[in-house]
Amino acid sequence: MAHRKIHMAKMLLLAGSIMTTAPAFAQNDDVNARLDRLEGLVNMLVERLDRQEQAVSQEDAALARQARQALQETRQLATRTEAVEQQVAEQKAAGPDNRGFKVGNTRVTYGGYVKVDAISERTSGGQVASNSIARDFLIPGLIPVGGTASGFDTDFSARQTRFFLKTETDVGDGHKIGSHIELDFMVTAGGNERISNSFTPRVRQAYITFDNWLFGQTWSTFQDVGALPEALDFIGPTPGTVFDRQPMVRYTNGGLQIALEQPETTITSATGGRVIAGDDNIPDIVVRYNHKGDFGHLTAAAIGRNLRVNQDDFGLINDSAIGFGLSLSGKLKVGSKDDFKFMATAGQGLGRYIGLNIVNDAAVRADGSLDPIATYSGFVAYRHFWADNVRSTLSGSYFKADNPVVLTTGSVTDESWNVFGNIVYSPVAPLDLGIEYMFAKRQLENGASGNLQKVQVSAKYKF
Incomplete structure (x- = not known):
């Protein structure tokens, strides 16, 4: 049980770090690919926990839900950042008449x-x-x-x-x-x-x-x-x-x-x-x-x-x-x-x-x-x-x-x-x-x- 909690804590830290760096990632073409891989890892962990439902404490389940939510929020933040940067680029291209x-x-x-x-x-x-x-x-x-x-x-x-x-x-x-x-x-x-x-x-x-x-x-x-x-x-x-x-x-x-x-x-x-x-x-x-x-x-x-x-x-x-x-x-x-x-x-x-x-x-x-x-x-x-x-x-x-x-x-x-x-x-x-x-x-x-x-x-x- 302690081992699983350590893994879940690492996943949450990783998701949190992505949220804080999403604006920088949004400038790279592979941001969505990175999020997809991370989301896949979290989903695999959640599925394993689901198969061991009887052995998982309520605390572990809550950690899993938080990790999934953090990933969703990170993806939304990256999407919004990309939209803002695209708008800024269009305004710069438009010149003084923006x-x-x-x-x-x-x-x-x-x-x-x-x-x-x-x-x-x-x-x-x-x-x-x-x-x-x-x-x-x-x-x-x-x-x-x-x-x-x-x-x-x-x-x-x-x-x-x-x-x-x-x-x-x-x-x-x-x-x-x-x-x-x-x-x-x-x-x-x-x-x-x-x-x-x-x-x-x-x-x-x-x-x-x-x-x-x-x-x-x-x-x-x-x-x-x-x-x-x-x-x-x-x-x-x-x-x-x-x-x-x-x-x-x-x-x-x-x-x-x-x-x-x-x-x-x-x-x-x-x-x-x-x-x-x-x-x-x-x-x-x-x-x-x-x-x-x-x-x-x-x-x-x-x-x-x-x-x-x-x-x-x-x-x-x-x-x-x-x-x-x-x-x-x-x-x-x-x-x-x-x-x-x-x-x-x-x-x-x-x-x-x-x-x-x-x-x-x-x-x-x-x-x-x-x-x-x-x-x-x-x-x-x-x-x-x-x-x-x-x-x-x-x-x-x-x-x-x-x-x-x-x-x-x-x-x-x-x-x-x-x-x-x-x-x-x-x-x-x-x-x-x-x-x-x-x-x-x-x-x-x-x-x-x-x-x-x-x-x-x-x-x-x-x-």
Whole structure:
């Protein structure tokens, strides 16, 4: 009897040790096999005790029952641990969009940031009105030229704050369907600096994804968002970058993307003014290829456009012209943390895609036909990490237009450029505190010019 009790005590100790180490075992593929072998040994012992029922004391029977119960609890604990670890692995694989909740077969995730800016700005060629969007971020085409220099004007704003909501629905049959809606408060009316600063929300992005297809409004396929450098300004290297969001239909297969995007022709009239004809009938066509690797990424994009104007705008003959362009961009890793970003774009009839429409797509000849305007632009940027939580970006960009001055007059922009540098400190990962200095210049075809100096301090919390 004493001998059997010793064996039963050993079995209980073994079961108890498994219970305490189940989370570690759950990481091994053979945990269930080990439990099966141990359970078999206990069952054999119980069967022997059952055959010797008359000789077994009540204490021995109780020990046997406890051993079996301990094994059952151990198996349940291991199963729960495996489920938790699987859930954690799935969340890690999902990346930053693992926040959110499920409603039926739809997973809803959210994100965005809250950003507060203090901007002090001075312009050499005239005063920028207090309600102008040119005081919220750099718009090269609105840098004043030919006027009296202003002092440093300071504004506080939280308008860049944004929020997005994403969904992904399991529809079965291997299909993936999702949506993305994103809002912010830039370039909208409704607020004032006197009392409320209550600016109206606007739609930044709103699209549906289905397998390899995208339908809706997002960044133009001609633009490489991943090449934009870190800037406290809303965009940063504005004169030298492609920048456009619009409705489209896009197909993606690996690194290849093909898109049909919203057409819109902007025309420079004989007086130098801008006319938005609204006569377009063929989508802008974009083909793009992205190559990614350990080095970073490289992107090549080509665009073809049909620029069109109708007689109802100018009272002349109908005409259309071809616009086209090529953009090369990328991000190259330097060392363990630093990176170098760049973009170079050239073509004709690209006006509204470059630098927030610095110049227009085409000018109108005397006979009513269109003369596409050639443009050249680009930027470079280097980001250096001084420490894990302190970094700086230095960037410069340039834009040049080949305007047909006979048609556009000398009052249109000939070139624009800017440089900026910043330092950003992140006391904790989601929070960025930074300061940035920017200098930008705009020059017209007639030689007149103006510059802008800006100091910006920002706090941004990403969630």
